[in-house]
Amino acid sequence: MGSTVLISKTKLIVLCVSGAVICSVVGIACWFGRVPGSTSSNASKSTQNREDFLPGTAPWLNLHLPAYTVPRHYDLVLYPDFYGTNSVFYGNVTIEIDIKQATWYLLVHIKDLNVKVKSVTNKLTKSSYGVSDQWEYDPNQFYVVKTKAVIEESATVLLELQFDGSLSNGIVGFYKAFYANNTKAMATSKFEPVDARKAFPCFDEPNLKATFTTTLIHKPDFTALSNMPVENAFQRPDQLNQTRFQKSVPMSTYLACFIVCKCTYKEKILSPSQKKFRVYAVEGSEDQIDYALDFGANVTEYFETYFGLEYPLPKMDMIAIPDFVSGAMEHWGLITYRETNLLYKEGVSSPSNKQRIAEVVAHELAHQWFGNIVTMDWWDDLWLNEGFATFMAYVGTDKFEPEMEVFSQFASIEAHTVMPEDSVASSHPIIVPVKRPEDISAVFDAISYNKGASVIRMLEAFIGAEIFGDGLKAYLKRYQYDNAKTYQLWESIGQHAKEWDIEVIMDTWTKQSGYPLITVAYDENTNNITASQMLCKDTAETIDWPTSIFDYKWEVPLHYITNSGGSDSTFPWIHHNSSTVEFVSPVDLKQAGNWLKFNKNNTGYYKVRYPQAWWEKLGTLLKNDIEALDAQDRAGLVYDAITLPPYGLMDYSVAFNFLNYLENEMHYVPWLSVRTNLFTIRDLLNDNSKWDRFVERLVKNTYDSLAWKEGGSHTDKLLKGSITRIACGHEYMECLNAANSKFTQWVNDPVNHPLEVTERYEVLTYGMKSITEEQWDTVWSRYSSEPVATAKTDMRRGLARTSNEVLINRYLSYALDKNKVADQDLPRVISYLAANSVARPIVWNWAKQRYTELRDRLGIDNRYFGRLVPGIASHFTTNEMLEEVEGFYALHPNAGAGKRAREQSIEAIKQAIGWKQRYENQVNDWLENNV
Numbered sequence: 001m002g003s004t005v006l007i008s009k010t011k012l013i014v015l016c017v018s019g020a021v022i023c024s025v026v027g028i029a030c031w032f033g034r035v036p037g038s039t040s041s042n043a044s045k046s047t048q049n050r051e052d053f054l055p056g057t058a059p060w061l062n063l064h065l066p067a068y069t070v071p072r073h074y075d076l077v078l079y080p081d082f083y084g085t086n087s088v089f090y091g092n093v094t095i096e097i098d099i100k101q102a103t104w105y106l107l108v109h110i111k112d113l114n115v116k117v118k119s120v121t122n123k124l125t126k127s128s129y130g131v132s133d134q135w136e137y138d139p140n141q142f143y144v145v146k147t148k149a150v151i152e153e154s155a156t157v158l159l160e161l162q163f164d165g166s167l168s169n170g171i172v173g174f175y176k177a178f179y180a181n182n183t184k185a186m187a188t189s190k191f192e193p194v195d196a197r198k199a200f201p202c203f204d205e206p207n208l209k210a211t212f213t214t215t216l217i218h219k220p221d222f223t224a225l226s227n228m229p230v231e232n233a234f235q236r237p238d239q240l241n242q243t244r245f246q247k248s249v250p251m252s253t254y255l256a257c258f259i260v261c262k263c264t265y266k267e268k269i270l271s272p273s274q275k276k277f278r279v280y281a282v283e284g285s286e287d288q289i290d291y292a293l294d295f296g297a298n299v300t301e302y303f304e305t306y307f308g309l310e311y312p313l314p315k316m317d318m319i320a321i322p323d324f325v326s327g328a329m330e331h332w333g334l335i336t337y338r339e340t341n342l343l344y345k346e347g348v349s350s351p352s353n354k355q356r357i358a359e360v361v362a363h364e365l366a367h368q369w370f371g372n373i374v375t376m377d378w379w380d381d382l383w384l385n386e387g388f389a390t391f392m393a394y395v396g397t398d399k400f401e402p403e404m405e406v407f408s409q410f411a412s413i414e415a416h417t418v419m420p421e422d423s424v425a426s427s428h429p430i431i432v433p434v435k436r437p438e439d440i441s442a443v444f445d446a447i448s449y450n451k452g453a454s455v456i457r458m459l460e461a462f463i464g465a466e467i468f469g470d471g472l473k474a475y476l477k478r479y480q481y482d483n484a485k486t487y488q489l490w491e492s493i494g495q496h497a498k499e500w501d502i503e504v505i506m507d508t509w510t511k512q513s514g515y516p517l518i519t520v521a522y523d524e525n526t527n528n529i530t531a532s533q534m535l536c537k538d539t540a541e542t543i544d545w546p547t548s549i550f551d552y553k554w555e556v557p558l559h560y561i562t563n564s565g566g567s568d569s570t571f572p573w574i575h576h577n578s579s580t581v582e583f584v585s586p587v588d589l590k591q592a593g594n595w596l597k598f599n600k601n602n603t604g605y606y607k608v609r610y611p612q613a614w615w616e617k618l619g620t621l622l623k624n625d626i627e628a629l630d631a632q633d634r635a636g637l638v639y640d641a642i643t644l645p646p647y648g649l650m651d652y653s654v655a656f657n658f659l660n661y662l663e664n665e666m667h668y669v670p671w672l673s674v675r676t677n678l679f680t681i682r683d684l685l686n687d688n689s690k691w692d693r694f695v696e697r698l699v700k701n702t703y704d705s706l707a708w709k710e711g712g713s714h715t716d717k718l719l720k721g722s723i724t725r726i727a728c729g730h731e732y733m734e735c736l737n738a739a740n741s742k743f744t745q746w747v748n749d750p751v752n753h754p755l756e757v758t759e760r761y762e763v764l765t766y767g768m769k770s771i772t773e774e775q776w777d778t779v780w781s782r783y784s785s786e787p788v789a790t791a792k793t794d795m796r797r798g799l800a801r802t803s804n805e806v807l808i809n810r811y812l813s814y815a816l817d818k819n820k821v822a823d824q825d826l827p828r829v830i831s832y833l834a835a836n837s838v839a840r841p842i843v844w845n846w847a848k849q850r851y852t853e854l855r856d857r858l859g860i861d862n863r864y865f866g867r868l869v870p871g872i873a874s875h876f877t878t879n880e881m882l883e884e885v886e887g888f889y890a891l892h893p894n895a896g897a898g899k900r901a902r903e904q905s906i907e908a909i910k911q912a913i914g915w916k917q918r919y920e921n922q923v924n925d926w927l928e929n930n931v
């Protein structure tokens with residue numbers, strides 16, 4: 001039995017005396033006789049049935065915690081000992097639990113913790129139930145406590161547990177984050193989705209909300225932060241500080257956060273609530289926090305009005321963490337960010353850095369309502385958190401940074417990015433059943449974020465912003481401090497939008513994968529338009545898509561714009577139970593100057609295939625009068641034009657003839673929507689010299705008027721970068737020479753030739769291709785000492801551009817050295833190198849050889865690890881490499897959080913092979929005749 005491994009009382013006393021500091025931490029960890037954080041528990045680990053239960057009746061055999069226990073409150077004490085070379089933590093937690101049905105068994109989640117029960121008592125009577133057994137059930141990450149006396153129905157028990165763990169199991173859970181070239185460290189945490197169990201025993205499911213009272217023990221010259229403000233703090237006899245925080249509102253475990261650091265902050269007072277709003281960063285970064293402070297405080301005040309609900313906690317802290325696994329995390333009242341997503345320095349950070357910071361800050365603040373006050377019931381509905389926060393980031397940014405024109409970029413950033421992976425059978429519906437931890441981690445993907453946000457924008461567009469806002473307010477009010485499922489959101493919105501059956505409409509978008517292709521036909525005799533829908537996918541795809549409850553038909557709002565105005569409240573729909581809609585065109589399309597374009601403002605999540613004559617008409621229209629359609633409508637057209645031919649849905653000649661209008665395109669977003677696709681074609685062509693000349697012709701006007709020049713609006717600055725990337729990336733010599741000369745000047749004499757921030761990315765990316773080892777080392781040393789994270793990013797990317805094999809291997813060896821490349825940056829370095837065609841085979845072989853090492857460093861359940869190898873593989877375009885990739889996956893069958901990413905990479909290689917067979921000649925022929 002589990003209790004047999006507990007150490008003797010005598011040994012306990014000896015340990016307590018020798019470890020006086022530790023033991024005085026409310027007795028934490030005295031009972032441990034070995035190094036904290038080793039993965040085995042003091043109690044025995046078991047994968048077996050503990051007793052002769054009927055199959056399926058032992059509660060620890062279920063993936064979910066038993067429904068008969070409901071946590072109400074955590075009283076949690078944590079002592080992270082990360083000082084010097086130490087890297088452990090000790091804890092004690094008392095969990096108040098309501099018992100709904102008589103039982104002997106209490107289950108909590110744990111992972112990589114050493115745990116021991118201290119007591120199980122009745123809260124009311126104070127009587128002890130005793131403990132007859134305790135063990136870890138590893139397959140489901142449970143710690144099971146069996147009591148001696150039965151716990152009666154309706155009792156409230158206090159379960160007290162002692163535990164310890166390691167702070168160096170990667171950068172999730174409770175961990176030690178290094179900075180200042182590994183000379184300094186802090187203790188911090190990141191739990192979503194299922195890593196709270198790595199920091200303390202808990203009921204680690206999002207719908208098991210409870211209140212928290214947290215106490216952090218730390219050295220006096222460090223600051224302790226948690227979700228709530230400090231209630232009291234004092235220095236203990238052992239010279240450590242004990243900081244206790246106020247009791248929280250009920251919250252899910254994944255939102256808890258604990259930080260001990262040497263940090264500084266700046267503060268604003270929110271109006272009208274008078275609550276404190278602070279931005280923290282490690283010492284030395286004070287000069288980079290003003291932007292996030294001003295913008296964040298404004299957005300918080302605005303969201304209080306927008307959601308009709310005051311931000312509920314007494315304070316809001318946002319903090320930049322030097323080693324952070326994701327972009328940011330919405331811990332309630334203590335939002336943590338990767339430094340590049342919070343710290344802005346005027347003159348050093350670029351306009352795109354600024355926009356990214358605004359969007360991430362607004363996203364995380366939106367979560368304080370959407371996600372934190374009302375939480376998805378289970379991870380199936382993750383999109384409710386992420387799709388909404390992604391959408392609301394645009395609302396918040398547009399309010400305070402209107403010159404960023406973020407809504408005009410919306411479809412280019414969200415829909416156009418996710419559509420490629422949503423066009424193949426390995427995609428998944430927005431609402432997706434997930435159970436295992438690795439599947440939960442994997443669902444934090446573009447479908448939940450980008451597609452989720454896109455269908456929300458489509459909903460807002462057809463019901464109107466006001467009704468949409470009223471529906472959200474009703475939803476938040478109704479489910480506050482509780483959990484909700486997707487249909488409950490549709491119910492709340494539906495009550496304000498009675499004209500539509502919101503649930504049916506939105507189910508067609510959230511419960512099946514893919515999206516519709518709208519094919520338009522026109523009858524000149526009747527001036528009738530027929531629009532029909534079908535699943536948008538490669539016509540040559542041989543893999544069957546899974547069956548769909550809607551048979552891959554959608555409810556499609558067909559907003560349109562014509563030369564005499566756009567559709568407003570009345571517009572045609574294609575319904576999911578009929579494939580087509582026919583209607584009379586509002587303008588006579590036989591007339592030369594009349595035209596119609598669907599998907600007004602690009603708010604619909606679909607593509608449109610027009611008759612060839614319409615493409616020609618729209619192309620001519622834009623050549624003569626580019627302002628006839630606004631930038632986002634033009635972006636929609638170029639995106640549909642360039643992405644339909646590879647699926648066999650349109651001829652490349654029609655698309656390329658239309659793209660000729662780009663010679664006049666001077667707005668950022670159409671270029672943003674076409675950029676990646678230009679590079680995709682380039683990478684697929686064996687001989688891309690003619691393609692380069694074609695693209696050079698398209699970009700020349702815009703390049704000549706913008707590249708390497710100062711000034712302009714925010715989007716002009718973004719366009720300048722984008723157009724330079726396209727030009728240099730297509731071997732436009734004038735561009736490459738300029739980038740190389742600017743790089744050489746900077747590398748030789750940075751004082752007199754600093755990099756202009758709006759050009760830094762391009763100079764470092766395209767100026768570093770053929771540099772010397774000495775120059776590379778100079779950039780590396782500047783990278784290592786650069787204090788501004790946003791500037792470091794461009795250098796990190798530039799370092800990966802070299803075509804020198806010695807330098808590529810040097811960079812790979814640096815990537816494995818934690819002192820040189822932080823955990824958070826490792827996946828990026830690999831993906832930058834994989835994008836370099838010279839480095840790609842080297843990176844591939846390196847990743848294969850180092851696979852287990854990479855897995856151990858990043859973790860098999862880590863989605864960034866899961867996507868790492870597939871990310872390299874998806875660049876391949878030959879049968880030979882397809883076989884090699886499949887062989888490698890077969891060799892390592894446990895894909896962890898990378899299962900879907902692997903499938904997607906296989907499909908991507910097959911698509912590339914198919915493209916070369918079917919379209920390479922077609923494209924070359926067109927280029928031959930037209931360039």
Ligand SMILES: [Zn+2]
Pocket residue numbers: 330363364367385386389
């Ligand atoms: Zn989010």
